[in-house]
Amino acid sequence: MxxxxxxxxxxxxxxxxxxxxxxxxxxxxxxxxxxxxxxxxxxxxxxxxxxxxxxxxxxxxxxxxxxxxxxxxxxxxxxxxxxxxxxxxxxxxxxxxxTARVASDPALRLASARPASPLPTVLGVDATARLLDVARTRAQDSDPVHLRDWAALELLYATGVRVGELCSADLDDLDLSERTLRVVGKGDKERVVPFGVPAAEAVQAWLDRGRPSLAGELAGRALLLGRRGGRADQRQIRAVAHTVAALSGVDDVAPHALRHTAATHLLEGGSDLRSVQEVLGHASLATTQRYTHVTAERLRTSFEQAHPRA
Missing domain, CATH: 1.10.150 (DNA polymerase; domain 1)
Structure with a gap:
C-alpha cells in the first residue's frame, strides 16, 4: 500500500x-x-x-x-x-x-555518449539523373499518383527539404513563377527554398493533370495528395523513393538520402557551406558539416587554387 x-x-x-x-x-x-x-x-x-x-x-x-x-x-x-x-x-x-523546482542543476556536468554519425547515403549525379528520369517516364501513364511521385522526388532533390516538410506543404506555399517552396522546419522555423526548371515542370504537370484527378473532400490546400484524395503522408513518399530506386537500378534510397544528395551536389558544385545550411534549415553549421561531405576532388581543386605552394 x-x-x-x-x-x-x-x-x-x-x-x-x-x-x-x-x-x-x-x-x-x-x-x-x-x-x-x-x-x-x-x-x-x-x-x-x-x-x-x-x-x-x-x-x-x-x-x-x-x-x-x-x-x-x-x-x-x-x-x-x-x-x-x-x-x-x-x-x-x-x-x-x-523554474525553481530544484535548487541546483545536477546534470550540469553530465557527459553522455555521442550518437554515431555514419556517412549518409548519397547518390552520384548520374545515378540521381537516372532515378528522376525513371520517375518522369513512369509519370507518362494515366496514373495521377505517378505524376505526384515524379513531382515529389524532383522537389526532394531540388530543394533538399525533409520529407515531412514536403508532405506538410500547401498550395499557397508554392510559387511557380519564382520557383520557390516555403516550408516549416524543426522548431517551427520557416524558410523559403528555390528549385529549378525540371522540378517546376514536374510540379506543373502534377497540378495540371494529377492533383485535380485525386482531390477529394479531405484534400484542402495540401500540395501532395494520396490516392484516396487526402494529404499524402511521409510513409507513402518513402515507399515511392524505394520503388523508383529499384526500378532505376540505383542504390536503395529513402527521401532523406535525396536530402543528403542535394546538399552534397550543391557543395560539389561550388556552393558554400553557409548557403547549404540555409537551404537545409540547420540551426547549427556543425550539423551541416556532419550531414554532408565534400569530395576529395573538390578539396584538391580548392587547395590547388588557393595554396601558394600547391
Whole structure:
C-alpha cells in the first residue's frame, strides 16, 4: 500500500513532467515525437531513482544520473539512445532549476555518449539523373499518383527539404513563377527554398493533370495528395523513393538520402557551406558539416587554387 508521502511525491513528479512537456511544445517548439521521447526518458529516470529511494526530483544528483546512464550502457542500449536520454536529463534539469523546482542543476556536468554519425547515403549525379528520369517516364501513364511521385522526388532533390516538410506543404506555399517552396522546419522555423526548371515542370504537370484527378473532400490546400484524395503522408513518399530506386537500378534510397544528395551536389558544385545550411534549415553549421561531405576532388581543386605552394 502506498504511503501518503509517496503518493504526494508521485503527484508532484507527474505535474512537473506534464509542465515540462508543455514547455517543450510551447517554448522550445519541439515535435510531438521528440516531446514523447523526452518525457519517456524522464519517467524512466525517475523510476530508476525510485529503486534507490529517491522519490523527489530534488533527490536526483550527478552520481545517480551517471549510474542511470551506466545501467543502460550495461544493458547494451544504443549510443543514440544513451545520447538522447542524456540530452533529455540535461534539458529537464536546466528547466527545473530555472523554474525553481530544484535548487541546483545536477546534470550540469553530465557527459553522455555521442550518437554515431555514419556517412549518409548519397547518390552520384548520374545515378540521381537516372532515378528522376525513371520517375518522369513512369509519370507518362494515366496514373495521377505517378505524376505526384515524379513531382515529389524532383522537389526532394531540388530543394533538399525533409520529407515531412514536403508532405506538410500547401498550395499557397508554392510559387511557380519564382520557383520557390516555403516550408516549416524543426522548431517551427520557416524558410523559403528555390528549385529549378525540371522540378517546376514536374510540379506543373502534377497540378495540371494529377492533383485535380485525386482531390477529394479531405484534400484542402495540401500540395501532395494520396490516392484516396487526402494529404499524402511521409510513409507513402518513402515507399515511392524505394520503388523508383529499384526500378532505376540505383542504390536503395529513402527521401532523406535525396536530402543528403542535394546538399552534397550543391557543395560539389561550388556552393558554400553557409548557403547549404540555409537551404537545409540547420540551426547549427556543425550539423551541416556532419550531414554532408565534400569530395576529395573538390578539396584538391580548392587547395590547388588557393595554396601558394600547391
Amino acid at each position: 502506498h504511503s501518503a508521502a509517496g503518493t504526494s511525491a508521485a503527484t508532484v513528479r507527474s505535474a512537473a513532467v506534464a509542465d515540462f512537456a508543455m514547455h517543450l511544445r510551447a517554448q522550445r517548439g519541439l515535435s510531438e515525437h521528440t516531446v514523447r521521447a523526452y518525457v519517456g526518458d524522464i519517467e524512466h529516470l525517475m523510476a530508476f531513482a525510485g529503486r534507490y529511494g529517491r522519490t523527489e526530483i530534488s533527490d536526483v544528483d550527478l552520481g545517480l544520473l551517471r549510474a542511470w546512464l551506466a545501467s543502460m550502457a550495461a544493458a547494451e542500449r544504443s549510443r543514440a539512445t544513451l545520447a538522447r536520454r542524456g540530452a533529455a536529463a540535461r534539458t529537464f534539469f536546466d528547466w527545473a532549476r530555472r
